[in-house]
Amino acid sequence: MPRLEIDLKKLYDNTRTLVDRMASKGATVTGVTKVVLGNPEVAQAMLQAGVGSIGDSRIENIQKMREAGVAAKFILLRTPLMSQLEQVVLHADVSFNTELSVIEHLNQVASKKNKIHQIVLMIELGDLREGILPRYLESTVRHILQFPAIQLVGLGANLACFGGVKPNHEKMTLLSDLAKSISQKFNLKLDIVSGGNSANLQWFSECGDVGAINNLRLGESIFLGVDPLDRQPIEGLHRDALTLVAEVIESKIKPSVPFGEQCQTAFGVRPVFEDRGHGRRAILGIGRQDVDISGLTPLTEGLDILGGSSDHLIINCQQHPLFVGEEVRFQLDYSALLTAMTSPHITKAMLWPAKSIERPLETQVGHPIVPLNGVQGALS
Numbered sequence: 001m002p003r004l005e006i007d008l009k010k011l012y013d014n015t016r017t018l019v020d021r022m023a024s025k026g027a028t029v030t031g032v033t034k035v036v037l038g039n040p041e042v043a044q045a046m047l048q049a050g051v052g053s054i055g056d057s058r059i060e061n062i063q064k065m066r067e068a069g070v071a072a073k074f075i076l077l078r079t080p081l082m083s084q085l086e087q088v089v090l091h092a093d094v095s096f097n098t099e100l101s102v103i104e105h106l107n108q109v110a111s112k113k114n115k116i117h118q119i120v121l122m123i124e125l126g127d128l129r130e131g132i133l134p135r136y137l138e139s140t141v142r143h144i145l146q147f148p149a150i151q152l153v154g155l156g157a158n159l160a161c162f163g164g165v166k167p168n169h170e171k172m173t174l175l176s177d178l179a180k181s182i183s184q185k186f187n188l189k190l191d192i193v194s195g196g197n198s199a200n201l202q203w204f205s206e207c208g209d210v211g212a213i214n215n216l217r218l219g220e221s222i223f224l225g226v227d228p229l230d231r232q233p234i235e236g237l238h239r240d241a242l243t244l245v246a247e248v249i250e251s252k253i254k255p256s257v258p259f260g261e262q263c264q265t266a267f268g269v270r271p272v273f274e275d276r277g278h279g280r281r282a283i284l285g286i287g288r289q290d291v292d293i294s295g296l297t298p299l300t301e302g303l304d305i306l307g308g309s310s311d312h313l314i315i316n317c318q319q320h321p322l323f324v325g326e327e328v329r330f331q332l333d334y335s336a337l338l339t340a341m342t343s344p345h346i347t348k349a350m351l352w353p354a355k356s357i358e359r360p361l362e363t364q365v366g367h368p369i370v371p372l373n374g375v376q377g378a379l380s
């Protein structure tokens, strides 16, 4: 079975490095677990590395981590579904919100349960994903303050997701100024002013003064060690904390151009081929049903991905012959990681460091976890 190897020690290192960098300017990290579907072991490694809270966009993931015994402050990063308000009040300590109608209902649910639910208001700074436009912030806050079971604990923003808008000095200053102005106007203590996601790291490292911003929510940078603005490596971080391993099921010398009458492929295109003569090609037992194959990079030199179908990945291995039964490793981009993690056909294999972090609770929730004894030793 193909497997995704998750090296908890490397995730711990990456988190630790980012937590320290952020702490140097007085800011905390929320470790974002959605790309690993709220995996409790990963959350535990992040917490041991010093994140102040765990954020996930799905309440099911938060519930799973709680039930697995992860002790953390949990933040729901996506505005709650109206149909899930009970779970949100029950399992999330804080939720990000953008809709008064949702907040009003959260207030009712929390009141019934005799709880105070904390919220962060997301501000639309131009990326056009979620958020309240700045000109409506004041009236929205005034409204929220009338809800007895709701406590407004912060403001947040999210950039570089839908619209590809860069979190720069101007955007962060605006968020910071909005936070200062509403906390003054309404005499509020805002514990969380969350500037954004991994795409904010460049701004963070270059800015002299973070203003009122005291938190970033980091996922991709921790998992992949790259900056989402340009996908360049971030200095000091591991880029291979997660790797995909697949197995060769066929290896043969074949022509480089298909022969026969040409029609559409299984995916509706008419491919064009360059004639490079005959060469060695391999097929791996993994495909588009498992992973976004465009996001895979072979970790072995001399391998070239030619394409794939639902369950076959075709590789030109003329420069580095592959043989049946052999394993091939790949680096993943965000999309490949998201899909591989979600595929039931890919085993998730946790690599346990022997000493540096304690092995957390046995938490067999969601995916089979296969400890790899051989590799364990190598990490100690």
Ligand SMILES: *Cc1c(COP(=O)(O)O)cnc(C)c1O
Binding pocket: 032, 034, 057, 077, 078, 158, 196, 197, 198, 199, 217, 218, 219, 220, 221, 228
């Ligand atoms: C996914 C998500 C993040 C984390 O983004 P990365 O680019 O993976 O760091 C942060 N905030 C929100 C609201 C998100 O949905």
